[in-house]
Amino acid sequence: MKMLPSSLMNKHWKWGIFILLALTILLLPLPAQSAQASEKYIQIQASSYEYNPGVVRVKPGERVTLELTSTDVTHGIYIDGYNLEVIAEPGQTQTLSFVADQTGTFRLRCSVTCGALHPFMTGKLQVGTNALLWKSIAIAALGIAVVIWTVRT
Amino acid sequence: MHEVLPLNAEHSTRWILIGLALGLLLAIFLVRSFGSGQAIEVHAKMPEQGGWTPSDLAATAGQPLHLRLTSDDVLHGFAIGQSDQPPVDVEPGKMTELTLNFDQPGKYTYYCTRWCGPNHWRMRGTIEVQPDLNKPGAAASQSSQPEAEPLFIQMGVDIDGQPHTDRIPPDRPNARRGQALDTSLPEKYLAEEYYRTHSPVEVWESLRNEAFTQSYSDQQVWDLVAWIWRQGTSPAKLADGQMLFAQNCAACHGEMGAGDGVMAEAVAAEYASSGHGPAGPIDFTDPHRNLATSPVIQQGKIIRGGMGTGMPYWGPIFTEEQIWALVDYLWTFQFEY
Amino acid sequence: MNRVELTRVPLIKTALRSRWPQLILRVIALAGFLLAILAGISGTPVGSRNFGIVFVWIGWWALLMLVAVPLFGRGWCSVCPIPMPGEWLQQGALLKPQGRGLGLGKRWPNKLRNIWLQNGAFVLVALFSTVILTSPLTSALVLTAFLVIAIAASLVFERRAFCRYLCPVGGFIGLYSQVAPVELRVIDTSVCASHTEKTCYAGSAEGYGCPWQVFPPGLVKNTYCGTCMECLRTCPHDNLAINLRPFGTDLNNPTGRKMDEAFKAFIMLGSAVVYSAVMLGPWGFLKSAAYHIGSVQWLVYAAGFLTFLFLLLPGLFYAAVALGQTLGGKKAKPTGKAASRSRLFGTHRQAFTGFAYSLVPLGLAAWIAFSVSFVFANISYLWPVLSDPMGWGWNLLGTASLSWTPYLTQAVPTLQALILLGGLLWASRTSLRIADQQPAQPTAITRPLLQALPIIAFCAAVTFGLLGLLIA
Numbered sequence: 001m002k003m004l005p006s007s008l009m010n011k012h013w014k015w016g017i018f019i020l021l022a023l024t025i026l027l028l029p030l031p032a033q034s035a036q037a038s039e040k041y042i043q044i045q046a047s048s049y050e051y052n053p054g055v056v057r058v059k060p061g062e063r064v065t066l067e068l069t070s071t072d073v074t075h076g077i078y079i080d081g082y083n084l085e086v087i088a089e090p091g092q093t094q095t096l097s098f099v100a101d102q103t104g105t106f107r108l109r110c111s112v113t114c115g116a117l118h119p120f121m122t123g124k125l126q127v128g129t130n131a132l133l134w135k136s137i138a139i140a141a142l143g144i145a146v147v148i149w150t151v152r153t
Numbered sequence: 154m155h156e157v158l159p160l161n162a163e164h165s166t167r168w169i170l171i172g173l174a175l176g177l178l179l180a181i182f183l184v185r186s187f188g189s190g191q192a193i194e195v196h197a198k199m200p201e202q203g204g205w206t207p208s209d210l211a212a213t214a215g216q217p218l219h220l221r222l223t224s225d226d227v228l229h230g231f232a233i234g235q236s237d238q239p240p241v242d243v244e245p246g247k248m249t250e251l252t253l254n255f256d257q258p259g260k261y262t263y264y265c266t267r268w269c270g271p272n273h274w275r276m277r278g279t280i281e282v283q284p285d286l287n288k289p290g291a292a293a294s295q296s297s298q299p300e301a302e303p304l305f306i307q308m309g310v311d312i313d314g315q316p317h318t319d320r321i322p323p324d325r326p327n328a329r330r331g332q333a334l335d336t337s338l339p340e341k342y343l344a345e346e347y348y349r350t351h352s353p354v355e356v357w358e359s360l361r362n363e364a365f366t367q368s369y370s371d372q373q374v375w376d377l378v379a380w381i382w383r384q385g386t387s388p389a390k391l392a393d394g395q396m397l398f399a400q401n402c403a404a405c406h407g408e409m410g411a412g413d414g415v416m417a418e419a420v421a422a423e424y425a426s427s428g429h430g431p432a433g434p435i436d437f438t439d440p441h442r443n444l445a446t447s448p449v450i451q452q453g454k455i456i457r458g459g460m461g462t463g464m465p466y467w468g469p470i471f472t473e474e475q476i477w478a479l480v481d482y483l484w485t486f487q488f489e490y
Numbered sequence: 491m492n493r494v495e496l497t498r499v500p501l502i503k504t505a506l507r508s509r510w511p512q513l514i515l516r517v518i519a520l521a522g523f524l525l526a527i528l529a530g531i532s533g534t535p536v537g538s539r540n541f542g543i544v545f546v547w548i549g550w551w552a553l554l555m556l557v558a559v560p561l562f563g564r565g566w567c568s569v570c571p572i573p574m575p576g577e578w579l580q581q582g583a584l585l586k587p588q589g590r591g592l593g594l595g596k597r598w599p600n601k602l603r604n605i606w607l608q609n610g611a612f613v614l615v616a617l618f619s620t621v622i623l624t625s626p627l628t629s630a631l632v633l634t635a636f637l638v639i640a641i642a643a644s645l646v647f648e649r650r651a652f653c654r655y656l657c658p659v660g661g662f663i664g665l666y667s668q669v670a671p672v673e674l675r676v677i678d679t680s681v682c683a684s685h686t687e688k689t690c691y692a693g694s695a696e697g698y699g700c701p702w703q704v705f706p707p708g709l710v711k712n713t714y715c716g717t718c719m720e721c722l723r724t725c726p727h728d729n730l731a732i733n734l735r736p737f738g739t740d741l742n743n744p745t746g747r748k749m750d751e752a753f754k755a756f757i758m759l760g761s762a763v764v765y766s767a768v769m770l771g772p773w774g775f776l777k778s779a780a781y782h783i784g785s786v787q788w789l790v791y792a793a794g795f796l797t798f799l800f801l802l803l804p805g806l807f808y809a810a811v812a813l814g815q816t817l818g819g820k821k822a823k824p825t826g827k828a829a830s831r832s833r834l835f836g837t838h839r840q841a842f843t844g845f846a847y848s849l850v851p852l853g854l855a856a857w858i859a860f861s862v863s864f865v866f867a868n869i870s871y872l873w874p875v876l877s878d879p880m881g882w883g884w885n886l887l888g889t890a891s892l893s894w895t896p897y898l899t900q901a902v903p904t905l906q907a908l909i910l911l912g913g914l915l916w917a918s919r920t921s922l923r924i925a926d927q928q929p930a931q932p933t934a935i936t937r938p939l940l941q942a943l944p945i946i947a948f949c950a951a952v953t954f955g956l957l958g959l960l961i962a
Binding site: 045069070071072073074089090091092093112113114115116 | 401
């Protein structure tokens with residue numbers, strides 16, 4: 001047990017390099033995804049407790065209009081990251097327009113209490129490639145290499 | 154480091170614990186019993202789970218009725234039929250306080266204003282308002298003038314038929330084109346009782362036989378029919394009707410009136426086996442049915458409901474003006490105004 | 491030395507040895523616990539507006555998973571109110587020992603001296619969790635059941651049998667407390683050797699013998715030490731300390747690795763994956779199946795859940811272990827059919843239980859990442875509930891009408907990714923260290939690496955799966 005921290009000391013520089021590399025990967029801007037000036041119209045049906053479609057994909061920079069139709073009780077959509085909200089009652093479809101100017105994956109959450117599982121009513125908005133996911137996988141591979149390097153030498 | 158606890162520490166701690174537990178229980182009990190004061194707590198649940206509890210309320214004319222409204226599941230709303238009282242939302246787990254005042258004794262219907270499932274419209278309750286007996290003349294005011302019977306009853310029309318026509322306009326009838334023909338229509342066609350009690354096809358056939366339409370094409374006569382219908386209403390009425398339709402009808406009849414609302418399938422499935430006419434909500438965009446239907450039939454359907462087709466009865470909810478505004482709006486699915 | 495003896499600080503020592511700070515915290519916790527039960531029974535059935543749901547499953551859960559377990563190990567157990575009523579009856583006192591208590595004081599059965607019952611209890615709660623987490627009444631009944639079972643256990647058995655062998659929460663807190671940077675340990679075991687009274691286990695006028703049935707001089711891991719501080723009070727030689735230590739120290743200690751704990755690790759990791767899919771995924775049919783208890787869909791869901799926890803995850807892990815053992819060149823294999831048949835996990839049983847401890851940091855990271863998502867999204871439910879715990883229209887603090895607002899929605903995915911990556915790297919490191927401890931390797935350098943590589947691959951696969959569920 002005494003080995004642990006002292007060995008960690010000696011290997012601090014390796015972890016230092018790793019953290020530096022990991023941060024570089026994390027903060028590295030991806031090749032700019034060409035912003036689309038196009039329009040995207042998406043119809044989403046909400047029912048307790050799901051959105052259909054549950055995953056919405058748009059291109060970065062697109063002007064997105066979400067058309068929310070509730071099929072049983074009043075539901076809403078709150079978009080994480082964008083912090084936008086739209087609420088629709090059955091029979092009264094509502095729309096939400098925005099420019100998809102942030103890339104990544106954002107959760108859609110129901111914003112009107114719609115029954116027991118309301119807090120778990122979620123969907124996803126995917127704008128462009130999910131850089132975070134790929135960066136995480138790259139950092140994981142790098143990190144495992146560093147772990148092996150530090151423990152085995 | 155040896156700690157010297159006061160001798161009675163153990164006992165004080167015990168009493169604190171017992172006091173805490175009993176105090177919490179007592180507090181809950183007291184609040185539960187007396188916390189609402191004079192107000193009546195009304196719980197809203199989806200109709201399949203029981204709707205309003207209680208669903209029968211009593212009040213006295215001239216005295217305020219205090220309500221505490223809460224929902225036990227999803228968003229509901231509270232409003233009183235044929236009243237100016239603005240609807241309030243009844244939110245899950247929140248208390249909405251509402252004070253009502255009834256001037257006139259009688260039986261009032263309160264209803265849910267937020268769609269909460271295919272049986273949303275069944276979520277209704279009654280408020281029995283008794284005359285204030287301490288007030289002189291109160292008993293007399295109860296027997297106020299009897300309400301006029303609605304037109305469809307006065308007329309004795311059969312509202313349960315299956316209207317159908319194959320005389321369909323080539324184009325969607327357009328009131329502006331009809332207006333542009335600049336024909337001076339005979340008074341009879343413009344009388345309210347006339348256009349409300351006749352179907353567009355009947356009016357068209359009647360117009361077709363008039364001498365002044367002999368130079369017109371069939372389509373132009375249809376445009377005149379649309380112009381007659383348009384003159385029977387106003388933009389303000391149409392706006393009212395549109396709002397009522399969106400809030401109360403579109404969930405089944407569809408936002409564009411095509412009978413394809415989000416609840417349509419559920420309603421059709423529920424009433425498919427009942428043997429009451431065509432399953433599912435009426436398609437207001439279908440000319441075969443609607444051009445053979447008169448406004449008074451629509452009024453009757455709205456007031457009385459479908460009697461077993463899944464169409465609710467709105468008699469106790471809407472005022473006469475509201476129902477006519479709604480009927481007027483329904484024709485926008487056939488006519489271009 | 492890699493330990494900092496926190497109890498050297500007089501203030502800390504006094505605060506821990508005194509019964510009062512702990513008692514005050516426990517009374518506050520008990521009040522919250524009772525209020526949660528009462529709110530569940532008599533308050534609004536809408537979970538997001540009921541104290542019983544919001545405070546327990548968002549407030550307490552956030553505190554437990556994001557703070558208490560990773561930083562203080564069994565710190566929660568030390569202030570948990572659930573054993574209080576039973577212990578009061580059992581000991582006849584709430585403070586120092588005095589007089590006699592009630593109860594039969596039976597020994598816990600030897601066959602059940604493991605955490606299989608806790609494993610079962612956790613899985614039982616987990617199978618019904620979508621209802622327990624959302625229905626105030628069900629939640630209240632479950633909390634009441636905890637209390638009743640704890641009281642019954644105190645009356646029938648000696649010490650804290652409920653905490654040690656039954657509590658579904660205590661089971662995983664124990665497993666993950668191995669990671670925590672604090673520990674309770676004896677300072678100098680030679681002092682204990684000459685101390686014949688063993689007041690730490692037998693009790694004294696100053697305090698009770700270890701309620702957790704742990705013999706403090708033998709402590710090498712946090713797992714079953716409830717940090718109740720009784721031994722600090724009973725030791726006449728002042729020979730117990732709370733130490734600050736590096737994170738995850740217990741994981742590198744090869745002693746006491748057991749199959750029940752190994753399965754606890756699978757159950758926890760598997761539940762985090764299933765919960766992430768069911769509760770945070772976009773699939774309504776999963777939510778509905780998990781919610782409609784007793785329906786065919788639920789039975790399928792339950793069967794799938796159990797298969798994933800008890801067959802699929804351990805099966806894949808076993809395959810990884812077996813591959814590693816084959817590549818790493820384990821020499822001795824038991825011969826004869828009887829030898830292999832008698833072993834549930836074939837020839838690699840010991841390696842299987844050993845490597846399963848790499849899943850402790852992985853599972854903890856998975857739970858933190860999962861919790862971060864719904865805690866930040868839903869913690870704003872706390873503010874109205876503080877003012878109106880029952881949903882009766884009160885406004886005690888003026889916060890009743892604050893609306894639901896998810897917090898830090900832009901930062902949460904990155905935070906989750908970093909937590910999961912940290913868990914993966916830590917798990918990888920642990921598996922390499924465990925590989926080093928495996929017996930019978932002919933060469934030192936490459937073979938342990940080969941043993942660990944399939945384990946690392948397993949951990950990476952689970953991490954990528956979780957990344958896919960939580961941030962993709």
